[in-house]
Amino acid sequence: MKEYRVVGKGLPRIDGPEKATGKALFTVDVFLPGMLYGRILRSPYGMARIKNIDTNKALSLPGVKAIITGRDVSDVRYAFVDTPRYPADEQPLAVDKVRYIGDEVAAVVAVSEAIAEEALSLIQVEYEILPAVYTPEEAMKPGAPLIHEEHREGVSAWEEWGVAQKSSADQNNEINIPNVSSRSTVSFGNVEQGFLEADYVREDRFETAATAHCAMEPHAAVASYDPYSGKLDLWLSTMGIFLKRYVLSKALQLPISKVRVRHSYCGGAFGGKIDVFPYEFCAAYLSMKLGKPVKFELDREEVFTTTRQRHPIVINIKTGVKKDGTIVAQDIKVIADNGGYRGSGAVVVFLCHGFSFPIYTVPHYRYEGLAVYTNNPIRGPQRGHGAPQIRFAIDSQLDQISRDLGLDPIKVLLKNVRHQGDILPNGDRLNSCGLTAGIEGAAKAVQWQEKRIQFAGACDSHIKRGVGISLCAMFSGAMYYPFASAAMVKLHDDGSATLFTGAQEIGQGCYTTLAQVLAEELGIEYDDVRVVGGDTELCPIDLGSFLSGGAMITGNAVKLAAADAKAQLFSVAAEILGVQPSTLSCSNKQIFVIKDPSKTVSYAAAIQGSIYRRNGNPIIGIGSYKGNPETDRYPSLAKAKGLFTSAYGFATQAAEVEVDTLTGEVTLVKAVTFHDCGFALNKTIVEGQVQACMSMGQGQALSEEIVLEKGQVLNPSFLNYRLPISLDTPEVIDKLVETLEPNGPFGAKEVGEGAVAGMLAAVANAICDATGVRIHEMPIRAEKLLAALEEKEKAKKSS
Amino acid sequence: MKKIINTVINGKEYELALEQNRTLLEVLREELGFTETKKGCDQGECGACTVLLDGKPVSSCLVLGVNIEGKKVMTIEALATDGRLHPLQEAFINQGAIQCGFCTPGMLLVANALLNNNPHPTQVEIKEAIAGNICRCTGYVKIIEAIETVAQETKTC
Numbered sequence: 006m007k008e009y010r011v012v013g014k015g016l017p018r019i020d021g022p023e024k025a026t027g028k029a030l031f032t033v034d035v036f037l038p039g040m041l042y043g044r045i046l047r048s049p050y051g052m053a054r055i056k057n058i059d060t061n062k063a064l065s066l067p068g069v070k071a072i073i074t075g076r077d078v079s080d081v082r083y084a085f086v087d088t089p090r091y092p093a094d095e096q097p098l099a100v101d102k103v104r105y106i107g108d109e110v111a112a113v114v115a116v117s118e119a120i121a122e123e124a125l126s127l128i129q130v131e132y133e134i135l136p137a138v139y140t141p142e143e144a145m146k147p148g149a150p151l152i153h154e155e156h157r158e159g160v161s162a163w164e165e166w167g168v169a170q171k172s173s174a175d176q177n178n179e180i181n182i183p184n185v186s187s188r189s190t191v192s193f194g195n196v197e198q199g200f201l202e203a204d205y206v207r208e209d210r211f212e213t214a215a216t217a218h219c220a221m222e223p224h225a226a227v228a229s230y231d232p233y234s235g236k237l238d239l240w241l242s243t244m245g246i247f248l249k250r251y252v253l254s255k256a257l258q259l260p261i262s263k264v265r266v267r268h269s270y271c272g273g274a275f276g277g278k279i280d281v282f283p284y285e286f287c288a289a290y291l292s293m294k295l296g297k298p299v300k301f302e303l304d305r306e307e308v309f310t311t312t313r314q315r316h317p318i319v320i321n322i323k324t325g326v327k328k329d330g331t332i333v334a335q336d337i338k339v340i341a342d343n344g345g346y347r348g349s350g351a352v353v354v355f356l357c358h359g360f361s362f363p364i365y366t367v368p369h370y371r372y373e374g375l376a377v378y379t380n381n382p383i384r385g386p387q388r389g390h391g392a393p394q395i396r397f398a399i400d401s402q403l404d405q406i407s408r409d410l411g412l413d414p415i416k417v418l419l420k421n422v423r424h425q426g427d428i429l430p431n432g433d434r435l436n437s438c439g440l441t442a443g444i445e446g447a448a449k450a451v452q453w454q455e456k457r458i459q460f461a462g463a464c465d466s467h468i469k470r471g472v473g474i475s476l477c478a479m480f481s482g483a484m485y486y487p488f489a490s491a492a493m494v495k496l497h498d499d500g501s502a503t504l505f506t507g508a509q510e511i512g513q514g515c516y517t518t519l520a521q522v523l524a525e526e527l528g529i530e531y532d533d534v535r536v537v538g539g540d541t542e543l544c545p546i547d548l549g550s551f552l553s554g555g556a557m558i559t560g561n562a563v564k565l566a567a568a569d570a571k572a573q574l575f576s577v578a579a580e581i582l583g584v585q586p587s588t589l590s591c592s593n594k595q596i597f598v599i600k601d602p603s604k605t606v607s608y609a610a611a612i613q614g615s616i617y618r619r620n621g622n623p624i625i626g627i628g629s630y631k632g633n634p635e636t637d638r639y640p641s642l643a644k645a646k647g648l649f650t651s652a653y654g655f656a657t658q659a660a661e662v663e664v665d666t667l668t669g670e671v672t673l674v675k676a677v678t679f680h681d682c683g684f685a686l687n688k689t690i691v692e693g694q695v696q697a698c699m700s701m702g703q704g705q706a707l708s709e710e711i712v713l714e715k716g717q718v719l720n721p722s723f724l725n726y727r728l729p730i731s732l733d734t735p736e737v738i739d740k741l742v743e744t745l746e747p748n749g750p751f752g753a754k755e756v757g758e759g760a761v762a763g764m765l766a767a768v769a770n771a772i773c774d775a776t777g778v779r780i781h782e783m784p785i786r787a788e789k790l791l792a793a794l795e796e797k798e799k800a801k802k803s804s
Numbered sequence: 805m806k807k808i809i810n811t812v813i814n815g816k817e818y819e820l821a822l823e824q825n826r827t828l829l830e831v832l833r834e835e836l837g838f839t840e841t842k843k844g845c846d847q848g849e850c851g852a853c854t855v856l857l858d859g860k861p862v863s864s865c866l867v868l869g870v871n872i873e874g875k876k877v878m879t880i881e882a883l884a885t886d887g888r889l890h891p892l893q894e895a896f897i898n899q900g901a902i903q904c905g906f907c908t909p910g911m912l913l914v915a916n917a918l919l920n921n922n923p924h925p926t927q928v929e930i931k932e933a934i935a936g937n938i939c940r941c942t943g944y945v946k947i948i949e950a951i952e953t954v955a956q957e958t959k960t961c
Contacts, residue, residue, distance in 0.1 A: 021897030024905025027840025027880040034839035221906040272906030305845040512904025689900035700943030723849035731931040
């Protein structure tokens, strides 16, 4: 593999010193002179009609500056998905109906947070409680109470971006079931015929829990409106500044150029900070109303309850295989609970297909995904977005099928996985695919053969051990507003450069890896690069840090911008040296004539030369990149037609667990990931991403669950929501499978999301390997496993 | 009613007039401008707001400001001295133990307190020391490794 000067090295983060000293500015750290503080009144009911809101008493509390309710902003609608088929269904404050416990009802701004909080208790809301539904099954029953009945007027965001209005042909995809918010259907081959050809058919039902993102920085927004210039400055704890700017400018009816999202670091996101939230709108709206800076910071309970969760999903799978384990047919039905609003329901039921089909070759396939309204908290994107749920189901079942047929699961995986060069049914081409190498590597790392023999032999102890494996895939960027990324490289007189990128640093290290791409391509050192990012006024458009497109899409834009700057530099150097640019090369920031290296000019001299010779022209390189440039904008969520992404990242994950059969307690002893990210732009950062995904996957497999009772979150705190802590850290083996993706910058593609997904089935399969018990629901907490073990014992005795 | 208290923060003496219900975290962030100390949960459950009180790590959201009378407070500000990063900060940066950076100040102060009291901790002791500090970004592996490195380095000299 080619060695580069800068990319590929595990260089220290560019933002390391700022963060290690605590100086890095997060949105919660923004305090402006004269700033006011906001709090939000939330619904205590799952579903209720708002009959009246009396704010007089609250308004008369000294220090309260303004209160708004849904009536003040009743014409505003927005949502993560806002298409002709799925028009936006969220409003910043409930107008006449609340739809989940935590739904926003009123916003107060006061001189202190404590006064704002006190004012909330003085607002009198008269509710008429309505029947509510808390499971998709209840919600889809004929005659179930309808959560959304309203008809929406207006033009959806996607229509503004050029998407055609809903045609009559689209009606075919709609079904007459109450509360279904979204539906995706796909089929290829002939699934019924496929099952007839199969030697063995198995049907299973799997279920996953709602989980929380747990970003350490709570959600916050600071808005500062200047009435004289009409400009609104925003600091948002977010993953995508351009999407937020678009949605908020539309909601606030401000020209897009009058809204500026300013730079702040984001203290973790994991998918939970891309939706536009009511507190963000309210901060902006109230700052505009009062002409003063306004800050909203959610408390931890609000973060757990009202800022999105991972979709709990029920997955029914029927799979038919040949005797040797070759898959011939698969029929998948997915029902996702998207809560009181659609959130990303339409996306997750599309993505459950999107992350199902790139892994195995399945000749006959049918998929139906439904997202359903309930009166639970809203669900949105969370690291992997559908992948953990669908991979858990598919790979648990495939493992079980292997066991049923007496086959080695590793061999079954190898028989069915896709390979480089495969073309997926939607037309996506796998230009790189490290699945086979990953399976072989992970099996070796977890000592698959040896351990399976060793563990199967040890049957006396109540401590059982087992190993399991699973696979996953993730897009490297997908088509979503603003559909592409651009980058600007500004050169300085001393031969150094500044990168301007709209990418948002959320911890994933994009400033660092993008600086490496720039330095490599331009021929300067990593230390010569500074990054200006995360500001809509200063930086060119960027897809944002939420579709795993950072390395691939923004990385390519930066590479092109650096190449542009370099070409300009060579052109000036050629002029200075009196030769053609094509005769030049460079090293150590010196440009020289290839045939006569004594003829040389430094980068600094060439940059200065450009200013002297070219009428003050500084050198600024520009680059832009769009994934799937041949497609217009997007795939169809409902029909899954169109290209999804220009490269898939793949991971193979294995787990070794220890189960105490007396308590049901599971310890993850060893976790292995072989990640095919094409090429690691920064080894340390890639390892960090993979380890983080594994930890999140471990939590989702064994402990993490939002506990709900009639729509009420019962565990909205770190004490009661059990995410992994340092003591849970297993032995970790993370290796890269470098396949050099031809579309990626230096061969790089996705790394930040996929490797959550394989952990779930890897752990579940390892538990099954250890105990013979198959658990179909995530997470596998001790009480669940113990009950299953007891069940198994009972069945054994009675037989 | 405000109460006057005398305290030492990062080696500097302060005389402060504090509302009695303000937490140390609020005093640090909102009154003194030490926003380097992060507010993660305000419930004593995440460790982001950790400071050292007379050398011991505490969640500053669980300490009332008026209770620091006569005590010494150290925030992340004081870990780097004379413009030079502390070896723990260097190790965290060089070994990828920092991602979003929000838990980092608290994590570093806990690690610092650990190594001050126990310069050569075992891996288990390190894991136990940081068990009250949640990091969602790293999966802890690189944080543990970074602390181990610093402990190793001091061993050799």
